[in-house]
Amino acid sequence: MGGLFITLEGPEGAGKTTIIEKLTEDLASDGVEVLATREPGGIEIAEKIRTIILDKQHTMMDPRTEALLYAAARRQHLTEKILPALQKGKVVLCDRFIDSSLAYQGYARGLGMEEVFAINEFAIQGAMPDVTLYFDIEPETGLKRIAQHAGREVNRLDLEKVDFHHKVREGYHLLLKKFPERITSINAAQPIESVYEQAKETVKKRLAQAGMLK
Ligand SMILES: Nc1ncnc2c1ncn2[C@@H]1O[C@H](COP(=O)(O)OP(=O)(O)OP(=O)(O)O)[C@@H](O)[C@H]1O
Numbered sequence: 001m002g003g004l005f006i007t008l009e010g011p012e013g014a015g016k017t018t019i020i021e022k023l024t025e026d027l028a029s030d031g032v033e034v035l036a037t038r039e040p041g042g043i044e045i046a047e048k049i050r051t052i053i054l055d056k057q058h059t060m061m062d063p064r065t066e067a068l069l070y071a072a073a074r075r076q077h078l079t080e081k082i083l084p085a086l087q088k089g090k091v092v093l094c095d096r097f098i099d100s101s102l103a104y105q106g107y108a109r110g111l112g113m114e115e116v117f118a119i120n121e122f123a124i125q126g127a128m129p130d131v132t133l134y135f136d137i138e139p140e141t142g143l144k145r146i147a148q149h150a151g152r153e154v155n156r157l158d159l160e161k162v163d164f165h166h167k168v169r170e171g172y173h174l175l176l177k178k179f180p181e182r183i184t185s186i187n188a189a190q191p192i193e194s195v196y197e198q199a200k201e202t203v204k205k206r207l208a209q210a211g212m213l214k
Protein backbone atom coordinates (compact mmCIF):
# COMPACT_ATOMS: atom_id res chain seq x y z
CA MET A 1 0.00 0.00 0.00
CA GLY A 2 2.95 2.43 0.50
CA GLY A 3 2.28 4.28 3.77
CA LEU A 4 1.40 2.88 7.17
CA PHE A 5 -2.17 2.22 8.24
CA ILE A 6 -2.62 2.62 12.00
CA THR A 7 -5.95 2.22 13.78
CA LEU A 8 -6.90 3.15 17.35
CA GLU A 9 -9.52 1.08 19.10
CA GLY A 10 -11.23 0.72 22.44
CA PRO A 11 -14.43 1.10 24.43
CA GLU A 12 -16.11 4.49 24.89
CA GLY A 13 -13.98 7.21 26.50
CA ALA A 14 -10.73 5.25 26.29
CA GLY A 15 -8.84 8.33 25.04
CA LYS A 16 -8.41 7.56 21.31
CA THR A 17 -9.31 11.05 20.07
CA THR A 18 -6.97 12.70 22.58
CA ILE A 19 -4.09 10.40 21.58
CA ILE A 20 -4.66 10.89 17.83
CA GLU A 21 -4.46 14.67 18.23
CA LYS A 22 -1.16 14.45 20.13
CA LEU A 23 0.33 11.84 17.79
CA THR A 24 -0.59 13.85 14.69
CA GLU A 25 1.19 16.91 16.08
CA ASP A 26 4.24 14.97 17.21
CA LEU A 27 4.70 13.01 13.99
CA ALA A 28 4.21 16.12 11.85
CA SER A 29 6.98 17.86 13.82
CA ASP A 30 9.22 14.87 12.97
CA GLY A 31 8.48 15.54 9.27
CA VAL A 32 6.10 12.59 8.86
CA GLU A 33 3.08 13.18 6.61
CA VAL A 34 0.01 12.19 8.62
CA LEU A 35 -3.67 11.87 7.83
CA ALA A 36 -5.91 11.70 10.91
CA THR A 37 -9.43 10.46 10.37
CA ARG A 38 -12.27 8.61 12.10
CA GLU A 39 -15.00 6.01 11.69
CA PRO A 40 -17.82 6.07 11.10
CA GLY A 41 -17.15 9.23 9.11
CA GLY A 42 -14.08 10.95 7.73
CA ILE A 43 -15.73 11.95 4.45
CA GLU A 44 -19.14 13.43 3.55
CA ILE A 45 -21.01 10.23 2.65
CA ALA A 46 -19.72 8.37 5.71
CA GLU A 47 -20.46 11.31 8.03
CA LYS A 48 -24.05 11.20 6.74
CA ILE A 49 -24.22 7.47 7.46
CA ARG A 50 -22.78 8.21 10.93
CA THR A 51 -25.65 10.60 11.64
CA ILE A 52 -28.16 7.89 10.75
CA ILE A 53 -26.45 5.16 12.79
CA LEU A 54 -25.84 7.21 15.93
CA ASP A 55 -29.15 9.12 16.03
CA LYS A 56 -30.69 8.51 19.48
CA GLN A 57 -34.17 8.44 17.90
CA HIS A 58 -33.29 5.34 15.84
CA THR A 59 -33.96 2.85 18.62
CA MET A 60 -35.68 0.51 16.12
CA MET A 61 -32.52 -0.04 14.06
CA ASP A 62 -32.02 -3.73 13.30
CA PRO A 63 -28.55 -5.05 14.36
CA ARG A 64 -27.80 -6.30 10.82
CA THR A 65 -28.78 -2.92 9.36
CA GLU A 66 -26.40 -1.35 11.87
CA ALA A 67 -23.55 -3.69 10.88
CA LEU A 68 -24.16 -3.09 7.15
CA LEU A 69 -24.26 0.69 7.59
CA TYR A 70 -20.91 0.66 9.42
CA ALA A 71 -19.45 -1.50 6.64
CA ALA A 72 -20.88 0.78 3.92
CA ALA A 73 -19.45 3.89 5.60
CA ARG A 74 -16.10 2.06 5.89
CA ARG A 75 -16.02 1.12 2.20
CA GLN A 76 -16.51 4.71 1.06
CA HIS A 77 -14.06 6.10 3.62
CA LEU A 78 -11.43 3.56 2.61
CA THR A 79 -11.67 4.12 -1.14
CA GLU A 80 -12.13 7.88 -1.04
CA LYS A 81 -9.69 8.85 1.71
CA ILE A 82 -7.59 6.12 3.32
CA LEU A 83 -6.22 4.24 0.31
CA PRO A 84 -5.28 7.40 -1.64
CA ALA A 85 -3.35 8.69 1.42
CA LEU A 86 -1.54 5.36 1.83
CA GLN A 87 -0.68 5.36 -1.87
CA LYS A 88 0.95 8.77 -1.33
CA GLY A 89 3.09 7.20 1.41
CA LYS A 90 1.30 8.88 4.33
CA VAL A 91 0.77 7.56 7.83
CA VAL A 92 -2.98 7.17 8.36
CA LEU A 93 -4.22 7.39 11.96
CA CYS A 94 -7.80 6.15 12.03
CA ASP A 95 -10.04 6.42 15.12
CA ARG A 96 -11.82 3.01 14.90
CA PHE A 97 -11.98 0.60 11.95
CA ILE A 98 -12.94 -3.06 11.40
CA ASP A 99 -12.18 -4.16 15.00
CA SER A 100 -14.96 -1.87 16.25
CA SER A 101 -17.45 -3.75 14.05
CA LEU A 102 -16.13 -7.10 15.28
CA ALA A 103 -16.30 -6.10 18.97
CA TYR A 104 -19.55 -4.06 18.91
CA GLN A 105 -21.70 -5.73 16.23
CA GLY A 106 -20.03 -9.14 16.07
CA TYR A 107 -19.57 -9.81 19.77
CA ALA A 108 -21.63 -7.36 21.88
CA ARG A 109 -24.67 -7.37 19.59
CA GLY A 110 -24.28 -11.12 19.13
CA LEU A 111 -24.20 -11.19 15.31
CA GLY A 112 -21.05 -13.32 15.38
CA MET A 113 -17.50 -12.15 14.71
CA GLU A 114 -17.11 -14.43 11.68
CA GLU A 115 -20.31 -13.14 10.04
CA VAL A 116 -19.40 -9.52 10.67
CA PHE A 117 -15.87 -10.17 9.42
CA ALA A 118 -17.37 -11.57 6.19
CA ILE A 119 -19.38 -8.43 5.33
CA ASN A 120 -16.37 -6.31 6.21
CA GLU A 121 -14.11 -8.41 4.05
CA PHE A 122 -16.45 -7.55 1.15
CA ALA A 123 -16.07 -3.86 2.12
CA ILE A 124 -12.31 -3.66 2.64
CA GLN A 125 -10.98 -6.29 0.19
CA GLY A 126 -8.01 -7.18 2.37
CA ALA A 127 -7.06 -3.63 3.43
CA MET A 128 -6.44 -4.54 7.07
CA PRO A 129 -4.56 -2.12 9.36
CA ASP A 130 -0.79 -2.59 9.67
CA VAL A 131 -0.84 -1.66 13.35
CA THR A 132 -3.66 -1.35 15.88
CA LEU A 133 -3.39 0.34 19.27
CA TYR A 134 -6.04 -0.95 21.63
CA PHE A 135 -6.81 1.29 24.62
CA ASP A 136 -8.15 -0.88 27.39
CA ILE A 137 -10.49 0.66 29.96
CA GLU A 138 -13.23 -0.47 32.34
CA PRO A 139 -16.52 0.66 30.72
CA GLU A 140 -17.62 2.45 33.89
CA THR A 141 -14.46 4.61 33.83
CA GLY A 142 -14.75 5.37 30.09
CA LEU A 143 -18.46 6.21 30.30
CA LYS A 144 -17.82 8.49 33.27
CA ARG A 145 -15.13 10.30 31.28
CA ILE A 146 -17.40 10.98 28.31
CA ALA A 147 -20.24 12.11 30.61
CA GLN A 148 -17.84 14.69 32.08
CA HIS A 149 -16.44 15.74 28.68
CA ALA A 150 -18.04 19.11 27.88
CA GLY A 151 -19.39 19.24 24.34
CA ARG A 152 -19.23 15.46 23.73
CA GLU A 153 -22.66 14.50 22.44
CA VAL A 154 -24.07 11.26 23.86
CA ASN A 155 -25.00 8.94 20.96
CA ARG A 156 -27.25 5.88 20.50
CA LEU A 157 -24.44 3.40 21.21
CA ASP A 158 -23.30 5.24 24.37
CA LEU A 159 -26.83 4.74 25.71
CA GLU A 160 -26.60 0.93 25.61
CA LYS A 161 -26.69 -0.79 29.01
CA VAL A 162 -23.37 -1.16 30.83
CA ASP A 163 -23.49 -4.95 30.15
CA PHE A 164 -23.28 -4.20 26.43
CA HIS A 165 -20.13 -2.13 27.03
CA HIS A 166 -18.62 -4.97 29.09
CA LYS A 167 -19.27 -7.30 26.14
CA VAL A 168 -17.59 -4.81 23.80
CA ARG A 169 -14.49 -4.98 26.00
CA GLU A 170 -14.63 -8.79 26.08
CA GLY A 171 -14.89 -8.74 22.27
CA TYR A 172 -11.72 -6.65 22.07
CA HIS A 173 -9.94 -9.05 24.41
CA LEU A 174 -10.81 -11.91 22.02
CA LEU A 175 -9.41 -9.86 19.13
CA LEU A 176 -6.17 -9.33 21.06
CA LYS A 177 -5.77 -13.11 21.23
CA LYS A 178 -6.70 -13.56 17.56
CA PHE A 179 -4.37 -10.85 16.18
CA PRO A 180 -1.41 -10.65 18.62
CA GLU A 181 1.02 -9.44 15.94
CA ARG A 182 -1.15 -6.55 14.81
CA ILE A 183 -2.79 -5.34 18.05
CA THR A 184 -0.89 -3.77 20.96
CA SER A 185 -2.85 -3.31 24.18
CA ILE A 186 -2.30 -0.19 26.28
CA ASN A 187 -3.72 0.35 29.76
CA ALA A 188 -5.86 3.46 29.20
CA ALA A 189 -6.70 3.88 32.90
CA GLN A 190 -3.24 5.40 33.46
CA PRO A 191 -2.65 9.18 33.40
CA ILE A 192 -2.89 10.48 29.84
CA GLU A 193 0.88 11.23 29.68
CA SER A 194 1.76 7.56 30.33
CA VAL A 195 -0.85 6.33 27.87
CA TYR A 196 0.55 8.69 25.26
CA GLU A 197 4.18 7.66 25.86
CA GLN A 198 3.29 4.01 25.23
CA ALA A 199 1.27 4.83 22.12
CA LYS A 200 4.06 7.02 20.72
CA GLU A 201 6.73 4.39 21.42
CA THR A 202 4.74 1.68 19.59
CA VAL A 203 4.07 3.90 16.59
CA LYS A 204 7.65 5.19 16.34
CA LYS A 205 9.03 1.66 16.54
CA ARG A 206 6.85 0.60 13.59
CA LEU A 207 7.73 3.73 11.62
CA ALA A 208 11.42 3.06 12.17
CA GLN A 209 10.99 -0.56 11.03
CA ALA A 210 9.23 0.71 7.90
CA GLY A 211 12.05 3.24 7.28
CA MET A 212 9.59 6.13 7.57
CA LEU A 213 11.35 8.19 10.27
CA LYS A 214 13.82 10.78 9.01
N1 LIG B 1 -5.88 8.74 30.46
C1 LIG B 1 -6.87 9.61 30.72
N2 LIG B 1 -7.11 9.99 31.97
C2 LIG B 1 -8.12 10.85 32.27
N3 LIG B 1 -8.95 11.41 31.35
C3 LIG B 1 -8.76 11.05 30.07
C4 LIG B 1 -7.72 10.14 29.69
N4 LIG B 1 -7.79 9.97 28.34
C5 LIG B 1 -8.82 10.72 27.92
N5 LIG B 1 -9.39 11.38 28.95
C6 LIG B 1 -10.56 12.28 28.87
O1 LIG B 1 -11.70 11.45 28.62
C7 LIG B 1 -12.58 12.08 27.71
C8 LIG B 1 -12.78 11.18 26.48
O2 LIG B 1 -11.54 11.12 25.78
P1 LIG B 1 -11.49 10.88 24.21
O3 LIG B 1 -12.54 11.72 23.53
O4 LIG B 1 -10.08 11.06 23.77
O5 LIG B 1 -11.92 9.34 24.15
P2 LIG B 1 -12.37 8.47 22.93
O6 LIG B 1 -11.75 7.15 23.10
O7 LIG B 1 -12.10 9.17 21.64
O8 LIG B 1 -13.95 8.37 23.19
P3 LIG B 1 -15.15 7.92 22.21
O9 LIG B 1 -14.62 7.01 21.15
O10 LIG B 1 -16.11 7.25 23.11
O11 LIG B 1 -15.69 9.22 21.64
C9 LIG B 1 -11.96 13.45 27.39
O12 LIG B 1 -12.54 14.42 28.24
C10 LIG B 1 -10.49 13.26 27.72
O13 LIG B 1 -9.87 14.47 28.09
Ligand SMILES: Cc1cn([C@H]2C[C@H](O)[C@@H](COP(=O)(O)O)O2)c(=O)[nH]c1=O
Nearest residue numbers: 039040070096097100101104105157158
Ligand atom coordinates in the same frame (compact mmCIF):
# COMPACT_ATOMS: atom_id res chain seq x y z
C1 LIG C 1 -16.60 2.18 13.57
C2 LIG C 1 -17.63 1.59 14.49
C3 LIG C 1 -18.09 2.30 15.57
N1 LIG C 1 -19.02 1.77 16.39
C4 LIG C 1 -19.52 2.57 17.51
C5 LIG C 1 -18.54 2.87 18.59
C6 LIG C 1 -19.05 4.17 19.17
O1 LIG C 1 -20.09 3.84 20.08
C7 LIG C 1 -19.67 4.86 17.96
C8 LIG C 1 -18.76 5.90 17.34
O2 LIG C 1 -18.62 6.96 18.22
P1 LIG C 1 -17.16 7.61 18.57
O3 LIG C 1 -17.47 8.65 19.59
O4 LIG C 1 -16.65 8.21 17.29
O5 LIG C 1 -16.27 6.55 19.08
O6 LIG C 1 -19.92 3.83 17.01
C9 LIG C 1 -19.52 0.51 16.15
O7 LIG C 1 -20.39 0.03 16.89
N2 LIG C 1 -19.07 -0.20 15.08
C10 LIG C 1 -18.15 0.29 14.23
O8 LIG C 1 -17.74 -0.39 13.24
